[in-house]
Amino acid sequence: MLPASLQTLIDELSRLPGIGPKSAQRLAVHLLRSPHQRIKPLGEALLNLQDGLSFCEHCWHVAEQNAQCKICNDPHRDGSQICVVEEVLDVIAIEKTGHYKGLYHVLHGVLSPVDGITAEQLKIDELFRRVDNNLDIKELILATNPSLEGEATALYIQKHFADKNIKLTRIARGLPIGSDLEYADSATLQKALSHRTDF
Numbered sequence: 001m002l003p004a005s006l007q008t009l010i011d012e013l014s015r016l017p018g019i020g021p022k023s024a025q026r027l028a029v030h031l032l033r034s035p036h037q038r039i040k041p042l043g044e045a046l047l048n049l050q051d052g053l054s055f056c057e058h059c060w061h062v063a064e065q066n067a068q069c070k071i072c073n074d075p076h077r078d079g080s081q082i083c084v085v086e087e088v089l090d091v092i093a094i095e096k097t098g099h100y101k102g103l104y105h106v107l108h109g110v111l112s113p114v115d116g117i118t119a120e121q122l123k124i125d126e127l128f129r130r131v132d133n134n135l136d137i138k139e140l141i142l143a144t145n146p147s148l149e150g151e152a153t154a155l156y157i158q159k160h161f162a163d164k165n166i167k168l169t170r171i172a173r174g175l176p177i178g179s180d181l182e183y184a185d186s187a188t189l190q191k192a193l194s195h196r197t198d199f
Contacts, residue, residue: 006032058130060106060123062088071095071104078102080138084127084157086110086145089182094143097190102141105130110149111156119156128160139167142199146177158199170199 002010006028014024031039053062056069059082063069071077071091081102085091091104107122119125131137142157144150158168172195181189 055106059104060108060126061091061104076101079136081141082127082131082137082139083141083143085143085181086150086153087182090143090145090180093181093184094189094193097186097193099190100193102139107144107153110144110147110153112149112152122153124153124157127157131161131166132164137166139169141169141171141193141196143171143181143193145180146173154199168199169196171196 009028009031010021010024013019013027014021016024019027031042052065054065054067055061056063056067056072058068058072061069061071067073078101082105083094083100083102084105084107085094086107086109088106091106094100094104105123105127107124107127109117109122111117111119111122131140140157140161142154144154154170161168171192173192184192
């Protein structure tokens with residue numbers, strides 16, 4: 001019914017999280033009607049996204065190509081604390097509170113045996129090596145989402161450090177069960193960080 005190029009664009013847009021078939025159609029038609037000078041920068045930005053960015057080799061947050069992220073590179077950050085989060089968007093959410101001044105470690109997901117996601121597919125071993133090889137790290141703040149998978153991931157990490165001299169804390173339960181950090185408001189996140197408890 002639609003030209004192949006338009007249908008391909010709709011199909012690709014609908015694969016993005018949060019975009020269903022109807023939204024994909026609206027976006028595709030909007031782009032079709034947009035002047036070339038508005039579409040070209042979008043296309044270039046998409047093409048250059050992975051060429052210009054990579055992940056920080058220390059914390060796995062987004063960084064410029066082959067560089068440390070801005071947070072790891074900031075000498076004013078507290079290197080004795082590492083906040084362990086599931087995704088890059090969680091770092092952004094916590095940073096918006098302006099309350100946390102330590103470093104991060106992004107796991108890029110959570111353990112989920114049902115979906116076939118194991119520790120080897122995440123950045124958990126990198127976390128273990130980072131902490132085991134750095135005596136300056138005194139506290140791990142486990143800030144995985146309060147979901148079944150988030151709790152399982154936090155427990156997995158806790159077991160590794162159970163007999164080691166490092167403080168493990170869990171962000172407070174200011175977040176409803178089943179929610180994601182990226183959707184929480186700044187006040188709730190600030191309260192959750194301020195009232196974290198031993199894990």
